[in-house]
Amino acid sequence: MDKIAMSTREKMVELFMGAPEGLISGEQLSSALGVSRTAIWKHIKLLEEDGFEFAATPRVGYRLTHVPDELMASLVAPHLRDCTLGSQILWAPERPSTNDTATELAKSGAPHGLVVTAARQTGGRGRQGRVWQSPAGGMWFSILVRRPCAISQAGDLTLLASVAVWRALASMGIPAEIKWPNDLLLNGRKICGILAQMRTDGESVEYAVIGIGMNANFTREQFPPDVREYATTILSEMNREVHRPTLLGCILTELDQLYRDLKAGVGGFAAVRDEWKAHAHTLGRNIRVRIGEQIVEGVAQDVDARGVLALRGEDGTVHAIHSGEVLFSEMEKL
Known part of the structure; x- marks a missing residue:
């Protein structure tokens, strides 16, 4: 699978973004997308619901006037x-x-x-x-x-x-x-x-x-x-x-x-x-780590080259934590 089809709305946005001054006629949109002029109007309305804004000029076409910051x-x-x-x-x-x-x-x-x-x-x-x-x-x-x-x-x-x-x-x-x-x-x-x-x-x-x-x-x-x-x-x-x-x-x-x-x-x-x-928040803090049903508590001392967390317990034992969930640490609102 070399290419996955984009949705009609995505293709329409791509056309507007590539059009001079964001202006393109309904006929051009219809031809490029292979849908009717009525369908073009419906897709324009759907894009407006997603935050896009258009100005429509009779016999000229649609102009894209505002682009939201969607991840298209x-x-x-x-x-x-x-x-x-x-x-x-x-x-x-x-x-x-x-x-x-x-x-x-x-x-x-x-x-x-x-x-x-x-x-x-x-x-x-x-x-x-x-x-x-x-x-x-x-x-x-x-x-x-x-x-x-x-x-x-x-x-x-x-x-x-x-x-x-x-x-x-x-x-x-x-x-x-x-x-x-x-x-x-x-x-x-x-x-x-x-x-x-x-x-x-x-x-x-x-x-x-x-x-x-x-x-x-x-x-x-x-x-x-x-x-x-x-x-x-x-x-x-x-x-x-x-x-x-x-x-x-x-x-x-x-x-x-x-x-x-x-x-x-x-x-x-x-x-x-x-x-x-x-830039780690975890290191140097007292934390609790959930590993399955077990809770391990201590000071997060370091991570090694594989990302394994070294946790020193109150008795001095250093636990190697390969995976788990940090429940909270000092100064952390968790």
Whole structure:
């Protein structure tokens, strides 16, 4: 499967973005998209519901007058730099889960670099199968990477993704911190979660779907009261919106180089470990980690080159935590 079809709305946006002064006639749209003029009008109305604005002039056509910051291919592409990730971006106004869609497409042979996005999710998932609140204004997307590494390095995937997201946020003036193993915090509350699902083949990872959820341009008050205790949004903490296509382009560009280095055997978490540690919220704090049904408590001392967390208990015992969930730490609103 070399090319996955874009939706009519995505194709229409692409045509408008490429048209001189954003002006294109209904006849041109009808011919290019292979649909009736009535269907064109209906799609224009649907795009208006998604935040696009048009001016219609009789016998001339439609002019695109306002472009929202949705994660559509034509809006993200200008922000990609020498990047194989994002070579195809599939947007939808709503999906149950971008990870589920990307995984199904991966099973059908979708190419490396495919990114599945959605304006909203109705069935987003976080760690431990929890519901991930995914309202409009957030960034909900999943990235397909093929043959990225050996199974022994599979744990590097989300760690590298957290570094890519941190770098992208920092480039836009957002001072996030990384929480082991795969979250990002802003002022002590969660703004981003990363979830990897993968299929293995022998000693290597056949493909991985990296799902990233970012609480961006909506307010913390839109969360249920219990979620507000541990989660926040960029808008609420920074008092400004972030341009989502630019941020996605930055994330994909950073992630692309990290994964290419990993695949080439010259990168991996070991190569960015010092950078990760410099921006880690977890290290040096008293934390509790859930591992299955067990709770381990102590001071997070270090992470090794494989991303394994060293936790020193009250009795001096150092536990090597390969995976788990940090429940809370000092000064953290979780």
